[in-house]
Amino acid sequence: MIQRLQLQSFRSYSQLIIDINKPFVVFSGPNGAGKTNVLEAISLFTPGRGLRKAELLELQQLESTSPWAASITVNGYSLGTGVSDVGLKKRLWHLNQEPLKSQKILNDILRLFWLTPETDRLFLDTPSVRRHFIDRMIFVLWPEHAAVLKAYEHSTKERLRLLEMNADAAWISNVEENIVSTGIQMQKNRSSFLELLPLDESLKASMRGAAELLETEDDAKTII
Numbered sequence: 001m002i003q004r005l006q007l008q009s010f011r012s013y014s015q016l017i018i019d020i021n022k023p024f025v026v027f028s029g030p031n032g033a034g035k036t037n038v039l040e041a042i043s044l045f046t047p048g049r050g051l052r053k054a055e056l057l058e059l060q061q062l063e064s065t066s067p068w069a070a071s072i073t074v075n076g077y078s079l080g081t082g083v084s085d086v087g088l089k090k091r092l093w094h095l096n097q098e099p100l101k102s103q104k105i106l107n108d109i110l111r112l113f114w115l116t117p118e119t120d121r122l123f124l125d126t127p128s129v130r131r132h133f134i135d136r137m138i139f140v141l142w143p144e145h146a147a148v149l150k151a152y153e154h155s156t157k158e159r160l161r162l163l164e165m166n167a168d169a170a171w172i173s174n175v176e177e178n179i180v181s182t183g184i185q186m187q188k189n190r191s192s193f194l195e196l197l198p199l200d201e202s203l204k205a206s207m208r209g210a211a212e213l214l215e216t217e218d219d220a221k222t223i224i
Contacts, residue, residue: 001020001023001074001075002020002072002073002074002110003019003021003069003073003074004017004018004019004020004072004073005017005018005020005021005031005038005042005071005072005172006067006070006071006072006163007038007041007068007070008066008068008069008070008082009060009061009064009066009067009068009069009086010037010041010059010060010061010068010069011024011037011040011041011059011061012032012034012037012061013034013037013061014061014064016038017137018038027039032178036051036052039114040054041070042072042112043112043114044070045070045072045074045079045081045106045109045110045112046106046107046110046111047103047104047106047107047146050140051114051116055089056083056088056089056090056091057089057101060083060086060087064086066086067082067083067084067085067086067088067127068082068083069081069082069083070082071094072110074109074110074189075109075110077095077096077109078094078095078097079093079094079095079100079106079109079110080094080095080120081094083095094099095109095137096187098198103113104143107139107143107146108143111139111140111143112140113136113137113139113140116120119133125144127166131190132195134190134194135149135190137193138189138190138193141193142189142193145189146187148182148186148189149186151178151182152179152182152183152186155176155178155179155182158175158181159172159175159179162175
């Protein structure tokens with residue numbers, strides 16, 4: 001649980017300290033009061049660019065001469081992030097007052113998931129947007145899913161680059177094998193996660209696509 005949030009020159013806040021001693025917290029206030037800014041600050045303590053996917057310069061309070069910074073105390077850890085000077089585009093991290101060497105540890109300290117009004121577009125946008133939404137939920141339970149997605153995306157980009165270069169067929173084949181293996185693992189993670197949700201069986205059945213059917217066929221062949 002988060003015990004404290006502290007902000008400096010962040011969005012609409014010149015200084016803010018929130019001490020938390022309850023398992024549930026509700027923020028209320030008129031539009032523009034800064035509620036979302038608080039949530040965005042908390043969301044920065046996950047790998048990536050946070051709730052709004054904002055550029056670092058957008059986080060700086062207007063006309064402030066102090067660089068923006070945010071810190072939280074959570075489960076006995078003190079995490080801090082920000083920039084060393086106004087206008088810089090390099091983000092710094094600290095864990096217990098020491099430089100953080102890798103963001104991979106963030107998911108071990110704090111696992112976050114958020115739902116916002118933008119989520120309504122899930123029903124209007126492309127299937128890839130809905131898959132990304134599911135992936136964010138999976139990260140909370142299984143942080144290693146992020147590494148699988150990253151490896152899959154890297155391999156697909158590498159394959160395109162090799163095809164444009166007319167590279168050796170064996171080289172391309174090796175990359176395609178990586179695409180298949182990471183793609184299968186990615187789909188297994190998604191299927192396993194969906195099985196955890198309290199969905200109607202008919203809805204679960206409609207979610208079964210080609211990858212799940214092929215997996216079932218392979219299992220059947222193995223049993224035979």
